[in-house]
Amino acid sequence: MGIFIGVLEQGLIYGVMALGIYITYKILDFPDLTVDGSFPMGAAVTAVLLTKGVNPYLALLVSFLAGAAAGICTGLIHVKLKVRDLLSGIIMMTALYSINLRITGKVNVPLFTNETVLENKVVDEAFARMPQIQILIVALIIALIVKILLDTYLKTKSGYLLRAVGDNETIVTSLAKDKGMVKIIGLAIANALVALGGSVMCQQQRFFDVSMGTGTMVIGLASVIIGTNIFKNSRIIKPTTAVLIGSIIYKGCVAFAISRGLKANDMKLITSVLFLVIIVITMDRKRKVKGNA
Amino acid sequence: MLELKNISKYYNLGTVNEMCLFNNFNLSVNEGEFVSVVGSNGSGKTSMLNIICGSIDIDGGNILIKDKNITKMKEFERNKVIGRVYQNPAMGTCPNMTILENMSIADNKGKVFGLGRGTNKERINYYKEQLKLLNLGLEDKLNIKVGSLSGGQRQAMALLMATMTPINFLILDEHTAALDPKTADLIMELTDKVVKEKKLTTIMVTHNLRYAIEYGNRLIMMHQGNAILDKSADEKTKTKIEDILKMFNQISIECGN
Numbered sequence: 067m068g069i070f071i072g073v074l075e076q077g078l079i080y081g082v083m084a085l086g087i088y089i090t091y092k093i094l095d096f097p098d099l100t101v102d103g104s105f106p107m108g109a110a111v112t113a114v115l116l117t118k119g120v121n122p123y124l125a126l127l128v129s130f131l132a133g134a135a136a137g138i139c140t141g142l143i144h145v146k147l148k149v150r151d152l153l154s155g156i157i158m159m160t161a162l163y164s165i166n167l168r169i170t171g172k173v174n175v176p177l178f179t180n181e182t183v184l185e186n187k188v189v190d191e192a193f194a195r196m197p198q199i200q201i202l203i204v205a206l207i208i209a210l211i212v213k214i215l216l217d218t219y220l221k222t223k224s225g226y227l228l229r230a231v232g233d234n235e236t237i238v239t240s241l242a243k244d245k246g247m248v249k250i251i252g253l254a255i256a257n258a259l260v261a262l263g264g265s266v267m268c269q270q271q272r273f274f275d276v277s278m279g280t281g282t283m284v285i286g287l288a289s290v291i292i293g294t295n296i297f298k299n300s301r302i303i304k305p306t307t308a309v310l311i312g313s314i315i316y317k318g319c320v321a322f323a324i325s326r327g328l329k330a331n332d333m334k335l336i337t338s339v340l341f342l343v344i345i346v347i348t349m350d351r352k353r354k355v356k357g358n359a
Numbered sequence: 360m361l362e363l364k365n366i367s368k369y370y371n372l373g374t375v376n377e378m379c380l381f382n383n384f385n386l387s388v389n390e391g392e393f394v395s396v397v398g399s400n401g402s403g404k405t406s407m408l409n410i411i412c413g414s415i416d417i418d419g420g421n422i423l424i425k426d427k428n429i430t431k432m433k434e435f436e437r438n439k440v441i442g443r444v445y446q447n448p449a450m451g452t453c454p455n456m457t458i459l460e461n462m463s464i465a466d467n468k469g470k471v472f473g474l475g476r477g478t479n480k481e482r483i484n485y486y487k488e489q490l491k492l493l494n495l496g497l498e499d500k501l502n503i504k505v506g507s508l509s510g511g512q513r514q515a516m517a518l519l520m521a522t523m524t525p526i527n528f529l530i531l532d533e534h535t536a537a538l539d540p541k542t543a544d545l546i547m548e549l550t551d552k553v554v555k556e557k558k559l560t561t562i563m564v565t566h567n568l569r570y571a572i573e574y575g576n577r578l579i580m581m582h583q584g585n586a587i588l589d590k591s592a593d594e595k596t597k598t599k600i601e602d603i604l605k606m607f608n609q610i611s612i613e614c615g616n
Contacts, residue, residue: 219474226456226464226477233453240451240521241468242439 071202073321077314078205079270080285082212083263084293084313085306086133087286089216089256092294092305094232094249096144099155099283103162104136104257106279108264110166113175113274122183126265133261134254136162141250166276175274182269183208201270208266212259213306219255228252260286281337288341289313295348316340360425360560361388361528366410367419368584380406381584384420388577393554393561395571397603398581399610404564407581408532411562413437424527439469442521442559444514446533451517454506458497458516461505462486465520489519493549511542515549522553529554531563535570543567547574568600568607578603582610 083105090098108129115125136158144154167173180186184204193200219225231238231248238245260282268274293312297303303311323336366384371377380403388394398404409415411422413434422430429437444451452461463478466486483501490498493515497508505513514534522529531550535543551574554561565571571578578595580588580603588606590598 221477222474223464223467223472223477224474226460227472229456229460230453230464233455234450236445236450237453237464239435240438240443241464241472242435243472244433244435 068198069321069325071199073317074314075202075205075270077317078202078209078310079263079266080289080317081209081263081310081313082266083260083282084286084289084309085212085216086256086259086263087283088290088294088305088309089228089252089259091287091290092232093220093229094252094256096151096232096249096253097155098137098140098253098256099152100136100140100158100162100253100257101155101260101286102279102282103159103166104133104260104279105264105267105282106166106274106276107136107162107169108133108261109268109274109278110169110175110276111261112265112268113177114170116177116179116182116269117175119179119181122181122186122269125269126183126262129261129265130258133264134258136261137253137255137257138250140257141246141253144253145246145249162279163276166279170274170276173276177268177272177274182272183266184270205266205270209310212262213310216259217304217306224251228255281334284337284341285313285316288337288344289316291344291348292316360390360392361386361411361562362423363387363407363410363420364423365420366417366422368406368410368415368417372418379584381410381417381420384584384586386579386586388560388562390560391558392577393575394563394577394579395575396562396564396579396581397566397568397571397607399607402581403584404581405532408443408530408562408564411528412441412443412530440527441530442524442526442528443530443532444517444521444534446536448510448513448517448537451520452505452513455504457502457504458490458508459483459486459501461516461520462489462523465523468524489523490516493519509542511538511546514538514542514546518546518550518553522557522559527560529559529561531561531565533564533566536566550574568603572598572600572603580606 083101087101090096111129111132112125115128116122140154140158143149143157144151149157184201189200189204193203220229227238227241227243227248228251231245231252235245238248264279267278289312290309291312292315293308293310294305296312297308319340320333320336323340324330328336363384363386366381368381369377369379396404396407406415410417413432417430421428424440453464459478466482487498487501495512495515497512497516505516508516518534534550535546538546547570553559561575563575572595576592576595578588578590578598579586
């Protein structure tokens with residue numbers, strides 16, 4: 067039971083990050099590696115703010131904005147300086163490593179405060195009778211709020227334009243809009259969500275580590291691919307919901323691998339092997355469809 | 360209305376492959392004209408459209424729309440007053456968005472894409488009416504993704520979307536070339552109807568000499584970056600396909616084709 071709840075908690079927190087990757091990978095069609103830097107950036111900002119006694123909800127907002135700034139930088143490098151998408155992300159990812167160290171001043175920061183968004187006086191009282199699912203429920207609420215806001219945004223005019231730019235850049239130009247600008251906005255929102263995920267993660271594990279971002283992209287992509295493939299033909303389940311479920315399934319697979327005797331040190335290996343398996347499985351399905359056609 | 364003045368365009372400038380496409384090219388199109396442009400491959404037809412729209416830069420000269428110099432304007436800025444339909448039906452629509460969503464973004468062209476509702480529900484009936492004019496049954500498929508439509512249906516939608524908001528100019532870049540003959544005829548008739556209804560100034564590039572003769576009120580033949588033939592309305596009505604074809608062959612022989 068404990069493992070099960072742990073998987074759900076982790077899945078939902080990483081799900082917030084995966085929603086950001088859903089924007090870049092599925093909507094913008096932009097392989098954005100910035101996330102490996104913006105995820106720990108959200109955590110770094112949060113660690114520093116919480117240590118200084120800042121309200122944890124405010125820390126969420128500041129992390130969100132910091133992530134957006136990172137996304138804007140990647141966007142500017144790609145759009146204005148005309149650097150290839152993959153390289154723009156790599157440049158920012160590398161730069162963010164040092165920036166994160168600058169923010170915290172240390173390689174890792176433990177949090178000793180009792181005030182986080184997941185555990186504070188108000189929430190503790192509300193869950194006094196069932197403390198074991200407290201973090202899970204709060205994480206669920208955060209993930210759902212983000213999901214609903216994202217769904218709503220994607221139905222606005224600006225959201226339509228974002229979807230259009232990933233679908234067919236030419237049409238955005240035809241609509242007399244600067245496609246570069248739309249891409250920058252998309253990257254800003256995506257990285258803001260990733261940093262928000264990092265912030266929640268940091269508050270949950272009460273710890274910041276500068277290397278916690280390694281593999282963020284892979285975890286997020288795996289979640290997106292699992293979720294969107296499972297619910298590919300579903301008309302009821304929205305892609306954003308699918309991504310959250312994908313993230314939980316992914317964390318479930320990792321937990322299963324560890325329960326079979328693999329150690330925590332093998333984590334990144336599990337991550338990448340699992341990712342590889344997922345990619346290969348989804349490719350296989352595509353081929354079969356073609357074969358039948 | 361539209362003026363191209365002393366346009367120069369070189370490709371691969373400064374290399375051994377340097378090629379001069381336009382050297383002091385001039386063209387002026389009057390308000391309400393429907394110009395058909397024909398010419399062999401590489402004669403500069405599509406380059407001319409790209410120059411007007413700002414998709415490619417020029418090395419010299421000026422472009423004016425309604426006496427306003429737009430040479431330095433970016434492509435997306437020019438598109439406020441220009442509608443364009445491409446040869447590839449996939450270029451004019453968003454495949455992963457529904458018909459309704461596509462119509463909505465086209466309807467919002469030139470306005471701010473803010474945080475308001477993407478689809479204005481009050482406009483849905485108008486979209487349906489517009490789609491009904493196409494006679495393709497698209498009005499009943501509003502929530503279907505455009506990617507699942509056929510090339511002809513998509514091109515019809517692209518035409519509708521390009522002309523939905525008030526524009527000065529319609530640019531048609533071989534927009535029937537990728538369609539089967541019957542669908543091409545349908546799209547061409549539709550184009551003519553839209554152009555006449557909305558009184559649009561139009562430039563149409565085509566390889567179909569029949570369309571070039573039948574539609575529009577001015578005919579231009581391009582060759583090596585020059586307009587070697589320019590027939591206005593009266594002359595054009597007397598022109599037959601055979602005449603154009605003969606001229607075409609002459610050019611081709613010169614080129615050694």
